[in-house]
Amino acid sequence: GSSVPENDRLASVASELQFRSLSRHSSPTEEREEPTYPKGDQGGSTRRSWELQTLISQTRGKDTATRQRPIEAVQKSVKIFEEDRYREMRRKNIIGQVCDTPKSYDNVMHVGLRKVTFKWQRGNKIGEGQYGKVYTCISVDTGELMAMKEIRFQPNDHKTIKETADELKIFEGLKHPNLVRYFGVELHREEMYIFMEYCDEGTLEEVARLGLQEHVIRLYTKQITIAINVLHEHGIVHRDIKG
Structure with missing residues (x-):
């Protein structure tokens, strides 16, 4: 007979085998047995046809994987970089440490200190x-100029934190023209910022260097004694009066 019908039959067999391998009864992930080929000389021709179609299918799969690989590689590299950066920041105590010892300033927070809510520079x-x-x-919010005192302490130095908090608690109830105004505090793990009125005319020591007339000295002395009297009325001893 003619070889053409035989080739058509072999192609039909290969096509049927491929259809069966992709039928709904099979899973893309399960292992498939190699198909059985007809006996005789046709086996080699059928095998070549099957291998050719399999090669084409695998090549298409590799093309798809190749197109996806750059994106997956970038995502994997970013993930590795972020994990390494996170571990390094943890090692240097840059992150993950603030909440480790919250009791280091619990004493300050519990006494009800006035805390500032404005942004500042x-x-x-x-x-x-x-x-x-x-x-x-x-103050970034209002543009008001203030004085800010920075007090640093150890995270577990409860004594210093408590003493500072007690003093600030006293000043919260004082308001007088001859006393520096107190606005509030901002508390961090190792430091406290105290915000007060800024006296832009300088210190008494700086003014005294220029030489003062007697009536000016009397005015300053009167203002100081009035301020001290206000403190005494509230049961406060200053203990650190200086120019």
């Missing part, structure tokens, strides 16, 4: 004492 340092440094600062 630090300025220049204008003074420094035994317990901290003083800077100018400006």
